[in-house]
Structure formats: structure tokens, C-alpha cells
Amino acid sequence: MLSPQIRALVKATAPVLKTHGVALTRHFYARMFDGNPELKHVFNQGHQAGGEQQQALAGAVAAYAEHIDDPSVLAPVVTRIVHKHVSLGIRPEHYPIVGRHLLASIREVLGEAATDELVDAWAAAYGQLADMLIAEEARLYADSAAKPGGWTGWRAFRVVGKQPESADITSFYLAPADGGTVPDYRPGQYVSVRIFVPELGLMQPRQYSLSDAPGQDRLRISVKREPAGAETPAGRVSNALHDRLQEGGVLDVAPPQGDFHLRADNAAPVVLVSGGVGLTPMMSMLNHLVATDDPRQIRFVHGCRNGAVHAMKDHVNAVAAARGNVRKAVFYEEVASGDQPGRDYDHAGRVDLRAIRDQAIVPDADYYLCGPAGFMRAQRETLLALGVAADRIHAEAFGSGGAPA
Numbered sequence: 001m002l003s004p005q006i007r008a009l010v011k012a013t014a015p016v017l018k019t020h021g022v023a024l025t026r027h028f029y030a031r032m033f034d035g036n037p038e039l040k041h042v043f044n045q046g047h048q049a050g051g052e053q054q055q056a057l058a059g060a061v062a063a064y065a066e067h068i069d070d071p072s073v074l075a076p077v078v079t080r081i082v083h084k085h086v087s088l089g090i091r092p093e094h095y096p097i098v099g100r101h102l103l104a105s106i107r108e109v110l111g112e113a114a115t116d117e118l119v120d121a122w123a124a125a126y127g128q129l130a131d132m133l134i135a136e137e138a139r140l141y142a143d144s145a146a147k148p149g150g151w152t153g154w155r156a157f158r159v160v161g162k163q164p165e166s167a168d169i170t171s172f173y174l175a176p177a178d179g180g181t182v183p184d185y186r187p188g189q190y191v192s193v194r195i196f197v198p199e200l201g202l203m204q205p206r207q208y209s210l211s212d213a214p215g216q217d218r219l220r221i222s223v224k225r226e227p228a229g230a231e232t233p234a235g236r237v238s239n240a241l242h243d244r245l246q247e248g249g250v251l252d253v254a255p256p257q258g259d260f261h262l263r264a265d266n267a268a269p270v271v272l273v274s275g276g277v278g279l280t281p282m283m284s285m286l287n288h289l290v291a292t293d294d295p296r297q298i299r300f301v302h303g304c305r306n307g308a309v310h311a312m313k314d315h316v317n318a319v320a321a322a323r324g325n326v327r328k329a330v331f332y333e334e335v336a337s338g339d340q341p342g343r344d345y346d347h348a349g350r351v352d353l354r355a356i357r358d359q360a361i362v363p364d365a366d367y368y369l370c371g372p373a374g375f376m377r378a379q380r381e382t383l384l385a386l387g388v389a390a391d392r393i394h395a396e397a398f399g400s401g402g403a404p405a
Contacts, residue, residue, distance in 0.1 A: 002124055007068045009121035014065040020109070021058030022051075028105040029054060036097055041203045042088055046236060068125060071132070079259045082136040086144070087192040087257040088205055089153055090137065095130040102126060144255040149181035154194060154252040160218060162247050165311035168225045169277060170242055171211065175218040177250055185214045186261035187288040188281040188368070188396070191221065194252035195245070197236045203252075206237045209280040209370075209396075210256060213287035219253070222311065224277040260370070260396035262288065269297035269362040273379050275351065275371025276304055281396060282370060283312055290319055290326075298323075299360055303331040303351035303375070307339040317343075329356050351375070353382045361386050369395040 002010075017024070029048060033040055047053040060077065067073045103123055107114045144150050161173030176182060187210075194205045212220040225242045226235025245251060262270070262285045270289065272282040279302050289298055300320070304310050310330070320328045331352070332345040339345060353360045367388060369379050376395055383393055 002068070002128055006121040006124050009118055010065050010068045010125045013118070013122075014062055016110070016113075017058065017062035017065055021062050022054050024105055024109045025054040025057040025061070026051075027109050028057075028102055031105055031108075032098065032101040035101060039094075039097070040200075042090070042094075042205070044206065045200055045202065045204060046233075049233070064125070064129060071129075076259075078132065078136065082133055082140060083257040083259055084207070085133065086137050086140040086152075087190070087207060087254050089192075089254065092134050092138075095134065099123070099126050099130065140257065144183070144257075147183040149176075150183040151255055154254060156250050157219070157253045159245060159247050159249045159251065162245075165222055167308040168227075169222055169309070169311040170225070171220055171222040172241065172245065172251075173218050173220050174251065174253060182217065182219055183255065185210060185256035186258075186264070187214060187284040188261035189256045189258035189284075190281070191219065191256050192254040193221070193237075193241075194254075195237055195240055197240060199236060204237050205254075209258075209284065211280040211283045213284060213291045215291070219256075222277070222280045222283070258396070260368075260394060261285075262368070263366055263394070266366070267294075267296055269299070269365035271299040271301065271360055271362055271365050271367045273301045273351065273353070273360070273367060273369050273371075274303070275375035276309070277311070278369075278371030278375070278396075279304075279311060280370075282368065283315075285368065286316070286319065286326075290323065295325060297362055297365070298326045299362060299365075300326065300328040301331075301351060301353070301356070301360055302328070303333065303371075306332050306334050306336040307344045308336065310344065313344065327359060329359060351379065353379065353386065357386060361388065365392065367393045369393065 029043075044053065060081070063074060063077065064071065071078075103119055103126070106119055106122055141152050145152050156177040157174040158177045159172055160175045161171075163171045163173070165171050190207045190209045192205045192207050194203050196202070197204045208221040208223055210219055211222040223238050223241050226238045228234040260281065270285065272285060274282045282300065282302070286298065286300060289296070300316060302316075307313075310332070313330075316328055320326045329347065330345045331347045331349060332339060333350055335345070335348050341348075347355065367383055369376055371379075380393055380395065384390065
């Protein structure tokens with residue numbers, strides 16, 4: 001338990017961290033990778049280059065300082081972090097390394113403001129946080145190992161199928177190279193995969209949602225090829241998977257993790273709302289509900305640019321046509337030549353839940369959202385405005401703060 005004096009010192013740094021946190025975390029990562037280059041294999045270097053990881057850590061550190069009197073407020077964030085850590089293979093021995101570089105960075109960035117008393121307070125606060133994370137991660141590691149077919153760390157999987165789903169999304173069917181079984185998982189969860197990236201000279205991990213129902217003898221991930229942006233390079237791992245990983249190839253895979261998943265503790269109607277490649281965890285949920293012949297009302301709402309990038313269209317159309325409890329609504333932002341209303345899409349423009357409120361707003365339903373950050377915010381705000389209770393909205397944002405892209 002931290003003393004009142006330590007808590008006061010840490011809490012007093014929250015305003016400074018909100019203002020200068022990114023500078024601190026940028027310095028921290030540069031320092032850590034220089035001193036411990038082996039950790040470059042653990043951290044997503046794409047997020048490092050784009051600044052997402054620095055921003056995410058800065059926000060987390062500032063929030064921890066602000067809520068140091070009652071860290072339980074941060075429980076949802078902690079849960080998401082420990083799932084990601086276990087998926088990446090973060091172990092107790094990594095925490096002293098991170099702590100050493102974090103405390104040194106506080107001294108080096110804050111200068112004279114980083115008194116010995118303040119640094120000692122942050123050392124105690126970091127120790128408390130590390131102990132909490134290590135304990136939760138130990139529980140998840142044990143759960144993963146105890147499942148039939150389960151494991152921890154990295155396991156070799158062979159590509160037993162590769163299926164293009166759209167112009168930019170391809171599915172990979174993965175079976176254990178050791179001939180063993182795969183564990184059960186919750187629809188909506190993700191796995192980490194790891195591949196060598198020659199351009200970086202590093203093994204690089206990425207997280208991808210499992211895109212099919214559990215209970216099978218293989219896993220499926222559906223990966224979007226990430227193109228170069230105005231200020232960002234093309235996705236190293238996604239392009240390597242698309243271009244170099246063929247049937248028969250081998251990929252390192254970590255056990256399924258993630259706190260975004262279909263709730264199994266009730267039989268409420270389900271509304272699945274996705275944007276772009278955010279449909280992948282929704283496919284796992286939809287296919288699970290279909291495979292178990294679940295009778296509840298299911299709504300599948302999806303938005304994408306046009307028919308060329310509309311993945312798994314035929315499958316969803318077939319499910320909706322065959323099952324009276326499943327209804328779909330597809331939005332195309334830019335209707336292209338050949339895109340047919342009623343066959344390919346149902347509505348032109350971006351996803352607008354207000355426009356389909358009679359279909360999408362179902363009494364007592366659980367709402368699952370996944371897609372880019374702006375999409376996520378817009379759908380959540382709309383649902384709240386339409387009277388949906390906040391605890392009925394479950395979200396997974398792709399990126400450094402959520403399930404990996």
C-alpha cells in the first residue's frame with residue numbers, strides 16, 4: 001500500500017504528464033530500445049514509427065497518476081493491457097527493465113523538477129502497478145496453459161488455407177504444426193502472430209482478430225493489407241503475410257486473448273456493428289451464433305468503401321437469407337460501378353444507425369462495435385443518443401490501444 005505522501009507526489013505530476021507525457025514516453029522508448037535492443041522484437045515498431053504507442057503509454061501513465069488514490073477506476077484499461085501483454089509474451093523479468101528506463105527518463109526529461117523524492121515516489125508507484133499487472137498476467141498464462149490444446153508463448157502453426165476475401169483482405173487458415181489441437185476461445189478474441197521482417201531485421205508481432213467460430217481444428221485470421229499513408233509506410237507485417245506467406249508456410253502464433261468477446265452470461269439480442277476490417281471479430285461472433293443454432297435476434301451492420309473491399313459478403317448474405325432471426329444492413333461509402341443495391345449493399349453513405357434505428361435498435365440488446373477510432377466514437381455517440389445504456393455497448397478499437405491491427 002502506498003503512503004499518502006507518495007500518492008500525493010505522484011498525483012501532483014498528472015497535469016505535467018498530460019502536457020509533456022508524449023515527450024517523456026518518446027524518450028523512454030528510445031532509451032529502452034538503445035539499452036535493450038532485444039525488446040524491439042516484442043514491441044510493434046510500426047506503432048513506434050507512427051507515434052501511436054508513445055501516445056497510448058503517455059495517456060496510461062497520466063491516468064495512473066491521476067487515479068493513484070483509487071487505481072480500481074482503471075480496471076477496464078488494466079484488463080485490456082494484461083490481455084495484450086500475455087498475447088505478446090511479456091513476462092515478469094521484463095518489468096524491472098521497463099521500470100529502470102522509465103525512472104531514468106523521468107529524471108532526464110523533467111530535469112530539476114524530478115527530485116529524488118519524486119523519483120522514489122514514482123518507483124514505489126511503478127512497483128505497485130507492476131505487481132498488479134504481473135499477478136493478472138500470471139492468471140491468464142495459467143488459464144491459457146490449462147485449456148485442452150492450450151499453450152503459452154509462441155507455437156508454430158502451418159498455413160493450411162489462404163483465401164482472398166476482398167481486394168485488400170485475405171484469410172489465413174492455421175493449424176498447429178505439431179499436429180496437436182487448438183484451444184477453445186471466446187468469439188471476438190484475437191491472437192498475436194509473429195513473422196521476420198527483413199527490412200527491419202526483426203521478428204515483429206501483430207494482433208489479428210480470430211474471424212471464425214471456435215470449436216474447430218484450426219484458427220482463421222483475416223488480414224487487411226495496410227497500404228502506405230501520406231506520412232506512414234505500408235504495413236510491414238500485413239504485406240509480408242499477403243505476399244510471402246503461402247499455403248504450407250509456418251507462422252508463430254500466441255494463444256487467444258482479449259476482453260472484447262461475445263458475452264456468454266445472457267441471451268440478449270445481439271447487434272454487431274463494424275467498419276472495414278473491423279468485421280473480423282463480428283464474423284467470429286456471427287458464425288458462433290449460427291453454429292450453435294442460437295435463436296436470439298441478431299443484427300449485422302457493416303460499412304465499407306465499396307464492393308471491391310467488401311469482405312465475406314456472400315457468406316453474410318447466405319446467413320441472413322437462411323435464418324429468420326438474422327438481419328443485415330450494409331453501407332457503401334462510395335458506390336462503384338457494378339455495385340448493386342439489395343445484392344451488394346443496402347444503403348449508400350457511411351454507417352448511420354439513426355437511418356436504420358427500427359432495425360438496429362433492439363430492446364435489451366448488447367451492441368458490439370469494432371472499427372477505426374473515428375468510426376467507433378461516432379457509433380457509440382449515436383447509440384447513447386438513441387437511448388442505449390452505456391453498459392450495453394462493447395467496443396474493440398483496432399490500434400495500439402485496442403486489438404491489434
